[in-house]
Amino acid sequence: MATLAPNTFSIEAYLAEDSSRDLLRFSTAGSVDDGKSTLIGRLLYDTKSVYEDNLKSIEGKGTTAPGVLDLALLTDGLRAEREQGITIDVAYRYFSTERRKFIIADTPGHEQYTRNMATGASTASLAIVLVDARKGVLIQSRRHACITALLGVPHVLVAINKMDLVGYDEGVFEAIRRDFTAFFDELGELKPANIYFVPVSALTGDNVVHSTLAMPWYHGPSLLQLLESVPAADARADAPFRLAVQRVLRPNLDFRGFAGQIAAGTIRPGDAIMALPSRRTSKVKSIVTFDGELQQAYAPQSVTLTLEDEIDVSRGDILVSPESASVVTTNLTASLVWMDQNPLELNRRYLLKHTSRTVHAQVKSVGYRLDIATLEHQPASTLTLNGIGVVEIESVQPLAVDRYASSRITGSFVLIDPVTNATAAAGMIRDAVPVATGLRSASGPVSLEERANRWRHSGAYVELSGPVAFADDVERALFVRGAAVLRPDTASAETMAAMSAAGALVLTHTVAETQSVTVAGHHAAIASVDELIKFLEVHDILIGDSIH
Amino acid sequence: MSAAAATTLTHLELLEAESIHILREVASEFERPVMLYSIGKDSTVMLRLAQKAFYPAPIPFPLLHIDTGFKFREMIDFRDKMAASVGAELLVWRNEPAIAAGTNPIALDTKRCCGLLKTQALLDGLNHYGFNAAFGGARRDEEKSRAKERIYSFRDKAGQWDPKNQRPELWNLYNSRIHPGESIRVFPLSNWTEMDVWQYIYQENIPIVDLYYAKERPMYVRGETLLPIEQSFVARLGEKPQMVKSRLRSLGCSPCTGAIRSDADTLPKIIAELMGFKESERANRVIDHDQEGSMELKKREGYF
Numbered sequence: 001m002a003t004l005a006p007n008t009f010s011i012e013a014y015l016a017e018d019s020s021r022d023l024l025r026f027s028t029a030g031s032v033d034d035g036k037s038t039l040i041g042r043l044l045y046d047t048k049s050v051y052e053d054n055l056k057s058i059e060g061k062g063t064t065a066p067g068v069l070d071l072a073l074l075t076d077g078l079r080a081e082r083e084q085g086i087t088i089d090v091a092y093r094y095f096s097t098e099r100r101k102f103i104i105a106d107t108p109g110h111e112q113y114t115r116n117m118a119t120g121a122s123t124a125s126l127a128i129v130l131v132d133a134r135k136g137v138l139i140q141s142r143r144h145a146c147i148t149a150l151l152g153v154p155h156v157l158v159a160i161n162k163m164d165l166v167g168y169d170e171g172v173f174e175a176i177r178r179d180f181t182a183f184f185d186e187l188g189e190l191k192p193a194n195i196y197f198v199p200v201s202a203l204t205g206d207n208v209v210h211s212t213l214a215m216p217w218y219h220g221p222s223l224l225q226l227l228e229s230v231p232a233a234d235a236r237a238d239a240p241f242r243l244a245v246q247r248v249l250r251p252n253l254d255f256r257g258f259a260g261q262i263a264a265g266t267i268r269p270g271d272a273i274m275a276l277p278s279r280r281t282s283k284v285k286s287i288v289t290f291d292g293e294l295q296q297a298y299a300p301q302s303v304t305l306t307l308e309d310e311i312d313v314s315r316g317d318i319l320v321s322p323e324s325a326s327v328v329t330t331n332l333t334a335s336l337v338w339m340d341q342n343p344l345e346l347n348r349r350y351l352l353k354h355t356s357r358t359v360h361a362q363v364k365s366v367g368y369r370l371d372i373a374t375l376e377h378q379p380a381s382t383l384t385l386n387g388i389g390v391v392e393i394e395s396v397q398p399l400a401v402d403r404y405a406s407s408r409i410t411g412s413f414v415l416i417d418p419v420t421n422a423t424a425a426a427g428m429i430r431d432a433v434p435v436a437t438g439l440r441s442a443s444g445p446v447s448l449e450e451r452a453n454r455w456r457h458s459g460a461y462v463e464l465s466g467p468v469a470f471a472d473d474v475e476r477a478l479f480v481r482g483a484a485v486l487r488p489d490t491a492s493a494e495t496m497a498a499m500s501a502a503g504a505l506v507l508t509h510t511v512a513e514t515q516s517v518t519v520a521g522h523h524a525a526i527a528s529v530d531e532l533i534k535f536l537e538v539h540d541i542l543i544g545d546s547i548h
Numbered sequence: 549m550s551a552a553a554a555t556t557l558t559h560l561e562l563l564e565a566e567s568i569h570i571l572r573e574v575a576s577e578f579e580r581p582v583m584l585y586s587i588g589k590d591s592t593v594m595l596r597l598a599q600k601a602f603y604p605a606p607i608p609f610p611l612l613h614i615d616t617g618f619k620f621r622e623m624i625d626f627r628d629k630m631a632a633s634v635g636a637e638l639l640v641w642r643n644e645p646a647i648a649a650g651t652n653p654i655a656l657d658t659k660r661c662c663g664l665l666k667t668q669a670l671l672d673g674l675n676h677y678g679f680n681a682a683f684g685g686a687r688r689d690e691e692k693s694r695a696k697e698r699i700y701s702f703r704d705k706a707g708q709w710d711p712k713n714q715r716p717e718l719w720n721l722y723n724s725r726i727h728p729g730e731s732i733r734v735f736p737l738s739n740w741t742e743m744d745v746w747q748y749i750y751q752e753n754i755p756i757v758d759l760y761y762a763k764e765r766p767m768y769v770r771g772e773t774l775l776p777i778e779q780s781f782v783a784r785l786g787e788k789p790q791m792v793k794s795r796l797r798s799l800g801c802s803p804c805t806g807a808i809r810s811d812a813d814t815l816p817k818i819i820a821e822l823m824g825f826k827e828s829e830r831a832n833r834v835i836d837h838d839q840e841g842s843m844e845l846k847k848r849e850g851y852f
C-alpha cells in the first residue's frame with residue numbers, strides 16, 4: 001500500500017467503514033399536494049445525493065418561483081406523470097449518509113393507487129406519512145396511515161409539512177398530532193409499535209435534514225436524524241427458524257443442497273429442522289455458500305443447507321425449527337388488499353403464491369370490508385380495486401404459514417388470476433386452521449416415500465389443455481410407466497387435493513387448440529407427450545427414467 | 549462488535565442476499581431463462597451473484613451477449629475469458645443484416661443505430677432461442693425511468709414495456725405467470741447503486757475490463773469530451789488523436805462512449821473519484837441525451 005497516494009489511503013479507510021453500514025428501507029405516502037416528491041427531492045439534495053447533470057436537467061423547469069429549483073422533478077420520472085403532474089407508480093430512490101444507506105419507496109398519494117402504496121410499504125421498516133399543515137388530517141392521510149399499519153411497518157413517522165405556510169405555528173402542529181394519535185389508537189392491534197411526529201417544510205428544508213431555528217418550540221430530531229437512528233431491520237435473528245426452499249441443488253450424486261433465503265431465525269450445523277408440509281425431520285449437516293461453509297447463518301441471508309438424512313424435500317417446502325413450527329393449513333383467515341381491475345369472485349379458482357410455493361385456492365367468504373378512513377367494518381360480498389377486507393381462504397394443497405404479525409415473509413401471499421395472470425391481491429395471514437396432522441400416508445402403514453418409490457412420482461395435480469387425444473396419450477403414457485394416475489370425470493377441488501396429497505397423479509383436462517400444462521403454479525406449452533414427461537421430471541414430480 | 553451487530557447484515561450483504569433470492573426464483577420458475585451479459589461492471593457483478601446463487605452447482609442458464617460489432621476489443625476478450633472461467637455457456641447474437649448494411653451512429657442517428665443493433669438484435673436473439681426470462685444488470689438508480697421498473701419487468705409479445713400497467717411486487721413474492729409468447733426481463737441488481745457495485749467489486753475482488761482503469765490512451769479530444777479512436781469514422785476532418793490519461797466510466801459501443809480524464813488506475817482510486825463525481829455515470833453516454841425521456845422511449849420499444 002506504500003505506493004498509494006495519500007488520498008487513496010483515506011479511501012481505503014472509508015471503504016472499510018462504509019462496508020459496515022446497514023440499510024434502512026422506508027416508504028413515503030402522502031396526498032397529491034402534500035409535497036411528497038419535494039420532500040424526497042429535498043432529502044436527496046441536502047444529503048448531496050444528486051449529480052450535477054441531473055440538477056442541470058431540472059433547472060428552470062417545474063412550478064416553483066424563478067431561481068428556485070423544483071426538487072419534485074428529481075423524482076417524478078415517467079412521461080405520463082410529467083404530463084399529468086402526479087406520481088402514478090412506485091419509484092425507488094437511493095441515498096446514503098455517513099450513518100447508513102437508504103432505499104426509499106416513493107408511493108403515489110392518489111386514492112386510485114392505494115395498491116402501489118401497499119406495495120411500497122410491504123418491504124419498509126419505516127413509513128413517512130405526510131400531512132399538509134394547512135389541511136390537517138384528511139381522509140387520505142388516514143388511509144395512508146391505515147395501510148402502513150396493515151402492512152406491519154414497525155415505525156411510522158408523521159411529517160407535518162408546509163409549516164412555513166402556517167407561520168411555523170406550534171398550535172397547528174399539536175392539533176394535528178392530537179388528531180392523528182387518536183386515529184392510531186383506533187387501529188387497535190394494528191397500531192404501529194413506534195410513532196413519531198416531526199414538523200417540516202420540504203420547500204425550505206426546515207427540519208428535513210438540518211434542524212431549524214424557525215421552530216424553537218420543537219426539541220425533537222430532524223426527519224433525517226430519525227431515519228438514521230431507528231433500528232434498520234426487523235429483529236428476526238432470534239425468531240423461530242424459517243427457510244422456504246427455492247431450489248434443490250444437485251451438482252453430483254454426492255451433494256443435495258436446499259437453497260433458499262432465511263426468512264426468520266438463525267441456523268447452525270447440528271440444529272434439528274422439520275420440513276413442512278411433510279413434517280419429516282432431520283439435522284442440518286452444513287451451511288454451504290460460495291464463500292465457504294458457515295458456522296451459523298441468520299435472516300435474511302441466502303444460503304444452501306445440506307441435511308444429515310435423505311428426506312424428500314423440494315421447492316415450495318419450508319424448513320422450520322421443529323419446536324416452533326409453522327401451521328400447516330388449507331384454511332386461513334387473511335386481510336386482502338385487492339389490486340386487480342376485476343373484482344374478487346368467491347369460489348373461483350385463484351393461484352396463491354406463498355414463499356416459493358404456488359397452490360390453487362378459493363376465497364370462500366368475505367368477513368367484512370374495511371373502510372380505511374373511518375376504520376368501519378362494512379358487510380361485503382366482494383372486494384374491488386383498492387378495496388381492503390378480511391376473508392376466508394381455502395387452498396387445494398396445504399401451506400405452512402405463520403401469522404403476518406409474527407413474520408412478514410412466511411405470513412404473506414399474493415393471489416394471481418390464472419386467466420389474465422394479473423397479481424390480483426396481496427394477503428396478510430391473520431389466522432390459520434391446522435390440518436389434521438399426518439395425512440394418512442405420513443404415519444400410516446405405507447409412507448408417502450414408499451408410494452413414491454413404487455410409483456416413481458410424488459402426488460400432484462396436473463392440469464392439461466389441448467385436444468382430447470393429447471390428454472388420452474398423456475394418461476396412457478403415465479399408466480404404462482407405472483404411475484398411479486387418475487383422471488376423474490367429475491371431482492371437487494377437495495377430492496382432487498386429497499387424492500394428490502395421498503400420492504396419486506391426478507389429471508384434469510380442458511379442451512383447447514394448443515397443448516399446455518399447469519402443475520403447482522408452473523405453466524408451459526407442451527409439444528409432445530415426451531416433453532410433458534420431461535416437464536414433470538424437471539419439476540420433481542416424476543422420478544428418473546421410466547420403469548419397465 | 550456487539551452481539552446485536554453480529555446478526556445485522558451490512559448493506560452489501562443484504563443486497564447480495566436479495567439478488568441471490570431473485571436469481572434462484574427465476575431459474576426455478578421459468579423454463580427458458582438466460583442472462584444478458586454486457587461485459588460491463590454491473591453484468592460482471594450479476595454473473596458473480598449467479599455463481600453464488602447456485603454454488604456448488606453450475607449456473608443453470610446460458611449467457612447471451614448482444615454484440616453490436618462496435619464493442620471494444622478488450623471487452624470481447626474479457627467476455628470470452630469470463631464465460632470460460634465460470635463455466636457458463638456463452639451465446640452471442642448480432643443483427644448481421646444491419647451490420648452488413650453498415651449501420652453506424654454517424655450514418656444513422658444514435659437512436660436508430662441503437663434500435664437496430666441493440667433493441668432489434670436483443671428481441672431477435674431472445675426469439676431465436678425461445679428465452680422467456682432474461683436477466684439484465686440494470687439498476688434503478690441509473691436513470692429516472694428505471695427508478696420505476698419492477699424487478700420482474702413484464703414484456704408483451706413484441707417485447708415492449710408498458711410503464712402504466714406493471715404488476716405490483718410485494719414483499720419478495722414475484723408473479724412469474726406469463727402467457728405463451730410473453731416474456732419478462734429480470735433485474736437482480738435493481739436496488740444496487742453505482743457505489744454499491746464498485747464496493748462489491750472491491751470487496752469480492754471481482755475482475756473487470758481493463759478499460760475501467762486509467763491509463764494513457766489515444767483519444768480525439770473535443771473540449772471536455774474524449775472519444776476513443778477505435779472507430780476511425782468518428783473523426784472529423786483533420787482531427788488527430790492525442791494520448792490522454794483516461795478511462796471509461798461505463799462501457800458501451802466505442803463510437804458512442806466518451807472517456808473521462810482520470811488518474812484512477814486502482815479500484816480505491818476509482819471509488820475515490822466516484823465519490824467526488826458530480827456527474828451521473830450515464831452523462832458520458834451520448835444516447836441518453838437525444839431527447840428528454842429518451843431512455844423511457846427506448847425501453848417501451850424493448851431496449852433493456
